[in-house]
Amino acid sequence: MDESRQKIEDKLLDILSKEILSISELSRRLNVKRYILAGYLEALREQGKVDVFKVGKAKVYVAKGKLIKRLQIFFFLLLIPFLLPISSLAQIEVNLSSEKIWILETDNRIIFIPEVLEVTTNCSTISSAYLNSSNIIKWIDNEVDNNYLNFETSILKDLISPTARYFLQLDCETEFGSLTVAKELNVSYLRPYYTIVSKDFGNQSLYEGSEIFIKLSLIENDRYVNVLDIRRESIVLKVNNDEIQFNPTYNLNKREIEIPVDKISSGTHTFAIEFSYKDLPTKILISGNFKVEKRIKINIISPNPPYLLPNSTLVIRIDTPITSLEAEKLSVSISNKNTEFILDGKTVRISSPQLQPGEYMLRVCYDGFCDSTKVFYVTKISGKILDDSNKPIFTKFTFFKNGTQVISFNTDSTGAYNIALPPDYYDLKVDFPKATVVFKDFKFEENEGLINHIYKDFHPIKGIRVYGFYYFEFSGDYSSIELELKYDKSRVEDEDKMKVFYCKNWNFATSSCNSNWEYPTFSLDKVNSKVSLILNSLSAIVLGREISLKVSCSLNKKSFYVNESAFISCLVEDEDGNVIENATVTLNFPSETKFGKTDKNGIVTLEYSIPSEGSFNVTVSAEKVPYSKARSYISFSAERKKEIFISFPDLIKPEIGSNFTIEFSIVNTGQSDLNDIKIYLENIPFDYVLSTNHINNLLPAERINILLTIFIPENSTIATYSPRIKVVSKEIESTKNFGMTLLKLEKPKPQSGFVVKIPTLEIDSIYIYLTLFAALSFSLAYVLKRLKKRNKKISYDDIFNLIGGMA
DSSP, X not given: OOHHHHHHHHHHHHHHTTOOEEHHHHHHHHTOOHHHHHHHHHHHXXXXXXXXXXXXXXXXXXXXXXXXXXHHHHHHHHHHHHHSOGGGGSOOOEEESOSOEEEEEXXXXXXXXXXXXXXXXXXXXXXXXXXXXTTEEEEOOSOOBTTEEEEEGGGGGGGOOTTOOEEEEXXXXXXXXXXEEEEEEOEEEEEEEEEEEETTTBTTOOBTTSOEEEEEEEEETTEEOXXXXXXXXXXXXXXXXXXXXXXXXXXXXXXXXXXXXXXXXXXXXXXXXXXXXXXXXXXXXXXXXXXXXXSSEEEEXXXXXXXXXXXXXXXXXXXXXXXXXXXXXXXXXXXXXXXXXXXXXXXXXXXXXXXXXXXXXXXXXETTEEEEEEEEEOEEEEXXXXXXXXXXXXXXXXXXXXXXXXXXXXXXXTSEEEEEEOSEEEEEEEEOSSEEEEEEEEEEOOEEOOEEEEEESOOOBTTEEEEEEEEEEEOSOOSEEEEEEEOOGGGOSOGGGOEEEEESSEETTTTEESSOOBOOOEEEETTTTEEEEEESSOSEEEEEEEOBEEEEEEESSSEEETTOEEEEEEEEEETTSOBOTTOEEEEEOSSOEEEEEOOTTSEEEEEEEOOSSEEEEEEEEEEOTTSBOEEEEEEEEEEOOOOEEXXXXXXXXXXXXXXXXXXXXXXXXXXXXXEEEEEEEESOOSEEEESOSEEEEEOTTOEEEEEEEEEOOTTOOSOEEOOEEEEEOSSOEEEEEOEEEOBOOSSOXXXXXXXXXXXXXXXXXHHHHHHHXXXXXXXXXXXXXXXXXXXXXXXXXXXXXXXXHHO
């Protein structure tokens, strides 16, 4: 048992073992709705745990205990009515907004009148309300406003029964306690009933030309009402939405009204009858339809379908309630041309007249009653269906009209067919052993030859692994085509990769598609090994998969500089290693895309001008319809070129005993800045001075001019030397080799300044001279360095003056 339910029952038994309480007081104490509490109390009563007693209209409950206590309670309850004031025993009044509730069931719907019923009482508060019919209870959950409530009468829908009685039961709170009152509702359950009959044939069939009646009855609470309560002037009849004037007949014994309907033609007709009943505040409406049969109805026995040629025989049967037919009262015509016939009972044999192919009307009349049906004069299409080896292909033709099969033909053992049909538009289904084709809105007209078909399990096509080749030719007009193509599952590597290829212009001579291959949408049925698709025209269709391409590329070098051209060569092959000519190769660079076509060797070379430094990841793709596209990647990097050019003659010729000065240049011929550049001379046996031997930064294309002075001693001998200039930066180094040939001074030349005279010392030791020379050189270097730190520009005159001062 549910835990919460057990708690409520335990509390009820605990309270009722101590006090005698009504359900209203229990509801208040436990804060549980009254109708919910009633269910718990009834369950406890059935279990024998509580007793219930009535005091006036109220019910009180007590837990079963000792016998004496029960007797005390019993006598106390008997005395309560005598102790209460007389007014507490007064009858509670229940007032309804409508004295009667109408339930009208008509045309498969139920109407409740009034829709809402209002209830008022003379008690202070209505604590709960419910409807009771045949021990079926329907609680009214609407909010109660003290002694007033309302509810929708449609709540009675679940209680409807032709003989039911309906009670509204209210639990009321008064100043003297809780009372329950039951009010029987006046409910009228109405159901109209009708039949449609023929005067001549009863209610079995309705025929044209006979009098037709609608018999109307009304049932109220399972009893037929007196039809006089349905007023004549209130009855309105409409047939096919047209109001009909009539004079009804009241049959009191059968409790029905006969309403005559005019003689009407054959076919299906609608009707509606509207009428009033007693004090029902609305009119009752019933509607429906009925079918009137032809008095004469013809059925074609043969041919079926009724396809005719001139002078052929048409057999029909006349269906009619007339027991016997007379030939002189019978007439037969096709397209308004009277036709010879033979009558045999109700069977008629007709000889068809000369008419052109088309649709005509066959009309049969007997004694003023007629019926007609369509017949068709046919045209023919004939031909043969053979494969590419002139062998017959078994083929089935099926024609449909508006989704219904009209006729079916098969080819014979030679592949021949001869189809006869009325000229018209049909849906034509053609079944081949490996394909089914449906031509929508095919125009059937006389023709020699209709369709050709070739099927091959294998057919060599470049770019396609063929699982089935289907070729069609069709000479008729149509709007669209639906195809089902069967394939051999054992020949398919992977059904999920299978595609449909369609070519509008197939070249048998080259086994190639002269138009572009198309890829129509299709549905795959793996269970039945077939594909389905829709096309607008027919030609070559291939089931298969794309043969894969592969592409490999190489570069003309491994690394590149900015603005340099990279040459990329690519080879395109298929999955079997065959080179592919005329394939489109695409190189997708970060900033642009390059295209090219492969030559007969499957190779294409593309040039790319590198715009910037960095790494380049190039996507390479190769494609050619119908091959499967190939994709690969190639990478390379580019950097800014770092290069220094030393502009110095290849040969200099200084004179012995001279200070040789020459200007040379250092140029940044690269694409990147150079930093912390140092300049050296190597392999030179003489002292030299550079105007600068260090450059902090050298921009691309920037030139720096430098003076070089070489001191050639007088005691030098004529010789040729191979010194070199070396330039070193953080990024790069460069050297310039040059030749230096010493020439002997032919004539002394006056010096253009002052002469530095070093006094001659009579010292025999060569080491003394070397010591003096070293001291002089060190002093000169020290002074030059101090001047440079002061950013003072040093000239040759300054050097010579310095040397002279030291001397």
